[in-house]
Amino acid sequence: NAGVMQNPRHLVRRRGQEARLRCSPMKGHSHVYWYRQLPEEGLKFMVYLQKENIIDESGMPKERFSAEFPKEGPSILRIQQVVRGDSAAYFCASSPQLDTYEQYFGPGTRLTVT
Amino acid sequence: GQQLNQSPQSMFIQEGEDVSMNCTSSSIFNTWLWYKQDPGEGPVLLIALYKAGELTSNGRLTAQFGITRKDSFLNISASIPSDVGIYFCAGLKRGGSGNTGKLIFGQGTTLQVKP
Numbered sequence: 001n002a003g004v005m006q007n008p009r010h011l012v013r014r015r016g017q018e019a020r021l022r023c024s025p026m027k028g029h030s031h032v033y034w035y036r037q038l039p040e041e042g043l044k045f046m047v048y049l050q051k052e053n054i055i056d057e058s059g060m061p062k063e064r065f066s067a068e069f070p071k072e073g074p075s076i077l078r079i080q081q082v083v084r085g086d087s088a089a090y091f092c093a094s095s096p097q098l099d100t101y102e103q104y105f106g107p108g109t110r111l112t113v114t
Numbered sequence: 115g116q117q118l119n120q121s122p123q124s125m126f127i128q129e130g131e132d133v134s135m136n137c138t139s140s141s142i143f144n145t146w147l148w149y150k151q152d153p154g155e156g157p158v159l160l161i162a163l164y165k166a167g168e169l170t171s172n173g174r175l176t177a178q179f180g181i182t183r184k185d186s187f188l189n190i191s192a193s194i195p196s197d198v199g200i201y202f203c204a205g206l207k208r209g210g211s212g213n214t215g216k217l218i219f220g221q222g223t224t225l226q227v228k229p
Contacts, residue, residue: 004156033215042120042202042222043157048215056215091156093217101145101164101206103217105156 002027004094004106005074012112019079019086021109025094032075033093033103034067043091049075082113120203120220127193128228135201135223136187143205146179146186147217151200160201161188193227200224 005024013019025032030051035043045059049069060067064082069075079086089110093103120137127133137146145164149157161172163179163186170177176189186203203220 006156031215033217035217035219042118042219043204043217045216045218058216093156102147102159102162104159105149107154107156110154 004029004092004104006092006106006109008109009107010110010112012114013082014114015083016081019082019111021077021079021090021092021111023075023077023092023094023106025075025092026096026104028096029094029104030097031095032069033095034075034077035091035093035105037089037091037108039088046077079111082111084113087111087113118203118205118218118220120223122223123221124224124226126226126228129193129195131193133190133193133197133225134187135203136185137203137205137220138185139205139218140184141207142183143207143218144183145206146177147204147206148175148177148186148188149202149204151202151222153199157202190225193225195227195229198225198227 007022032049034046037043047060047067048056052071064080066078089108091105091108093105095103118137118139147162148160151157161170161177166183167181168179174191200222202222204217206217
């Protein structure tokens with residue numbers, strides 16, 4: 001059973017460009033979560049999605065950031081007009097539809113804004 | 115925002131020694147999770163705790179969910195070099211509709227093991 005997959009693993013963008021981060025949850029998992037990690041810090045919650053629905057986006061910056069989890073295909077975290085402060089590791093996690101609260105993380109995408 | 119205070123921040127121990135780290139919060143959590151993160155990788159789930167007072171083991175790892183629901187600890191017995199990494203606690207609140215989804219992470223404990 002493949003784990004959570006994220007791509008790309010590393011992404012370099014210039015200021016002002018757009019960044020698209022993709023996440024494929026574990027097979028059978030319909031809950032997806034995005035977290036951001038700055039160097040030497042713990043992970044910070046950004047958004048929680050189920051198929052075609054955003055459940056909790058309380059951790060998402062109000063501007064430039066958006067997330068989706070379509071009926072078909074991976075979940076996408078989109079950052080428009082990136083700035084240097086967006087440089088971080090972005091992790092996706094998934095959990096199954098059953099009543100469990102265990103989240104399984106992918107390897108992350110390391111975004112560098114130059 | 116909500117914070118989890120994790121201690122110690124770092125540990126440097128001799129191989130074979132036991133390790134203990136803990137996490138405290140000013141608010142109650144319904145679920146406590148412990149993760150290990152290696153450099154350049156995502157966190158790997160080690161142990162999940164669902165009930166106050168629960169004590170759960172996974173090999174050489176033992177974790178407990180505090181009675182007050184505001185704390186948790188993780189013990190590693192007989193440490194080995196591959197235990198090196200960053201250990202994170204995470205708390206989860208359970209809302210009225212079930213899974214709120216939002217994990218609150220501690221700052222991490224960096225463990226180094228000297229062979």
